[in-house]
Amino acid sequence: MVRALHRWPGLLALALVTMLAVTGAALSVFPAAERLAAPQAEQAMSVADLAMRIKATIPGVEQIKRSPSGRITAYWFDGGTPGSVVIDPATGAAVASADSNKVERWLTNLHRSLFLDDAGRIAMAAGAAAMLVLAVSGCMLVARRAGGWRRWFAPLRRPLAGRVHVEIARGAVLGLLLSSATALWMTASTFGFFPDKAVVPELPSTVSGEMGARLESMPLLAETPVSSLRELSFPYPGDPTDVFTLKTDSGTGYLDQGTGATLGWSDLSGWQRVSEIIYMLHTGQGASLLGLLLGLMALGVPAMGVTGLFIWLAGRSGRPRIRDNAAPGRAETVILVGSEGGSTWGFAATLHSALTRAGQHVHAAPMSMFDPTRFSRARRYVVLAATYGDGNAPASAKGFLDRLARLPAAPDAPLAVLGFGDRSFPAFCAYAEAVAVAAEGKNWPLLLPFDTVDRQSPQEFARWSRTLGEALGIDLELNHQLVHPETDALTLVSRRDYGHEVQAPTAILRFALPRLSAWQRLTRQGFAGFEAGDLLGILPEGSPMPRFYSLASGSRDGFLEIVVRKHVGGICSGELMGLEAGGTVAAFIRRNPAFHADRNRDALILIGAGTGIGPLAGFIRANTSRRPIHLFFGMRHPGSDFLYREELEAWSAADRLSSLSTAVSRGASPRYVQDALRAEAAEAARLIREGARVMVCGGRQMAAGVSEVLTRMLEPQGLSPAVLKAQGRYVEDVY
Incomplete structure (x- = not known):
């Protein structure tokens, strides 16, 4: 469930989330740039001192504003034409134009609404919601794969795209959670869902009717530091009934222009304070270093989008497409697959097709997605499980045993477990056997006794299927056709022979890299991106089963190298040991991230x-x-x-x-x-x-x-x- 919750919002909203992240990262630069460029007021300077200096250089000033970055801007009208400049608080003189940055304004409109007003704001809010879902579900997936929240930063053995995806997520997830949550708050506030309307004092009913009080004689202006100023509005010229309006970080007040007395004051409401903190956290206005950090974290979104797309494509290419896969909630038969290289999925597809033709609703899924609550109509479960390494869970079965152990009780629908392996290995079908033992420990009723298939034998699979058919009361004869992996021809360029004196012929074989397409180079798929410890699968002539050899080189070395020892009766080792320079073999790469x-x-x-x-x-x-x-x-x-x-x-x-x-x-x-x-x-x-x-x-x-x-x-x-x-x-x- 969590995996699906992470995958589909990411795929469906990839472009929108990427645009949000990239434009947000670009906008995060402007508060820091403004902070560096704006002249800053002295720590002890009061609003009265600042207003006097500006009044001396701009006699018609009507309003003074201070931005969160500390930039002071003065506004006035001259013959009906508005004017504004950035002020140096030390002198009160103009130092720069106050016109807004056109690039910043354009990016802001794109980031907020895609230039589509309210409809665009709703769309971008949907993108923020998708980012929030991705961040939360991603946290859960990383913790699950790492082995718990306490092992959040534990190293993971995964293919390159997966490692990059997780490492970026680990560093960026807090920023993405903060940015997406604050974006949703600001959108809700924009549409009036929160009561954050500014609280202002009532306009005074009586004023002195006098004018011309000195600014430095006004106690509130003299006591308020410039660092807390937001806005000071001057009375309308010639109107003795108008007042000074002062807005600060604490609230809003009115001052009599004739006596300088404070006529009224209102503190900021709790909602206002919360909204302003959220605005600061989202935009970086007033916290430029935090804004830059959040912007840097946001840049991880495009990289995670690309790597996530590669992970999804790799997952799809690792198993056959199963047609007519019933919805989990409608399935009568649930096939759970544990596969490392993808071959077990082929057997699952054959079984799925046969049961579907027999009139059943069948759903096939990775063992890692096992959740009985999803399969409310299941009448039977069939587990097809390979074994990885020395009895470990294959890639698509990670977490299955833990999920089973956490269940208060096993499902009522009976279970059949079929293991796939190679009898030449001591841990033959060890993981599948562990599943069967765990199911028995949970008192899960059995549909069939535990059984195995050696070396992907179609004949053994057909034998097992007949037994399954008898249990289901249907004629089930499966004719599974092994699907050969796609291979490239590798040319041997050199060999060094050893071991003849000790009757153990061994050779170090070096192959040239095959020609690679531009797409392979870009995505580092197959022979474009492998490491020492990955496996070279070689398909011997006349054999349907590949043999695997650990690679002694990486793609950066520019060649493929393996070490081979000749085994008595060994089809593949015999073919390789007889290979001369210029000869070719059919081969492919299988990732082995656990041994990097x-x-x-x-x-x-x-x-x-x-x-x-x-x-x-x-x-x-x-x-x-x-x-x-x-x-x-x-x-x-x-x-x-x-x-x-x-x-x-x-x-x-x-x-x-x-x-x-x-x-x-x-x-x-x-x-x-x-x-x-x-x-x-x-x-x-x-x-x-x-x-x-x-x-x-x-x-x-x-x-x-x-x-x-x-x-x-x-x-x-x-x-x-x-x-x-x-x-x-x-x-x-x-x-």
Whole structure:
């Protein structure tokens, strides 16, 4: 609900909100410029002193005004022609024309009403309301993804557009909340919804009938400092019944022009004071530095609009378009999808289509949008869930288990959970299994027992669908066609071979970047914007299933580099190891933001063995800021498979690598990477205590050994790998 509340106002009101923000940011400059340009009155100067000086240079002055910036303006009529000038309070002389800035006036009219009077004001108020909704819902989404309000500034692992969007939001949201709320107040005030009419004293019924009192003899003028002056109006020349009218920050009063006595006074009402504070907060008039700050925050709106649009487009492109998706409140069958790369959405679309043809109302949605109150007519739930990494939730399932845990009771409609994974990984369908276990713990009735699909097998999916059909009393035979990802042809430009002496053929393969369109370069999609740690998906010839390799380079390096070891019977590794320079493979990029090196200055501890050195080498290559990086690298034999040896020596000399500890598992004294870490336990513990982040890449057995060593090493500090994971300071890319 919150996500939809954030998405649709943003998309529908993008142009209007952007115009509000940009014009508001431009207008925020004028109060500060006026403050710098306007001569300021001395701190002790009284209104009487100022009026006398101006009267001496402009005898026919009829009104003196002081703006919130401190600018003093005098007004008069000369032969029926109005005149006005900016005054230097030190001399009372004119220093500049008081004509309003044409650019400021034009921007103000555009900002307030689009030059459309009341209709335009209503439209801009709608834009302010949209901005307020976006700010509030955005706060809730950031807090949810960060893990709570207390972790508001916690680092997030997201694609570039998502990171930029959130980081700008974190810095600008308070300003946007303030600007949008005050804009709505001012619009309501303009249309008379608030009782903020100025309170003024009644005009005196009797005056002295005299004229010519000296200004300095008038107590109220002599006691009022110029810093609180708003307006002083002089009596009409030759009219003994007229009076002086003084308006200040405190209220309004009348003075007898013959005796100087105060004839009446009214303080500002509470509504007036509130309205003036809101006007100051919105415009920056009287608080120019605040105005500039709010203007700077407003400039984040166009950037958030663009990045938000990219996020939405990426989300749509990450899953197939599901036709005839029933409204949530009408759905009989609800399909909840947990997918990382988008393939599980393909299975969901096939199931949705078949159930719809069978006459059911079916709604498919991400697991992250699970809310039983939205599905009031649901008669069954079907969860199709992949697993990310070592048993983690995939991207579209974030928060599902937390939502389920918070429910007072599970839905009455029964549930079927189907997991998608690869049996070669120890955490096969671990997340889907965790969903099934949590549902059982909530006493959620089952439609079908928990089941799995290995390696996106259409045959296993069809088998499961027949069981589902029997439970529903319909004939359900699904013929799912795997959708191949869009690929580009990558040309191999160089290769370096290792490992033959230890019967583990390994190669560092470097590919040229494919030709990129202008749109790809602008949006940094696909091969135009990747980082070390992202995944290169390669589709072997004759195989429907891609294989993924961690990238050892980023797009700024100008090439793609992976480290490949040949596996017995491995279709993809065999094809890659047989590739010569000039040969091509079909490939695509998959983002892996959870395994990116963040951009702060805290130390990095990189731990890898064998081909796991690939992304770690990419992090070191990209370390132009020379942050402390400490590498622990395990190999079989230094003469055979010391990958990146020359580069590591060069990076050490260039201060991109602070230290290197190696472990050799073949020879007289076998040592593994966890042993190298244990030997440096004191230094590693110190670095972690001071904020270092640990990144592990390689085989699962190695990663388990590293975790065990770290557990014992950090226990005296009250830390553990689990605690570091919760803090975003321990990440793994294991296989």
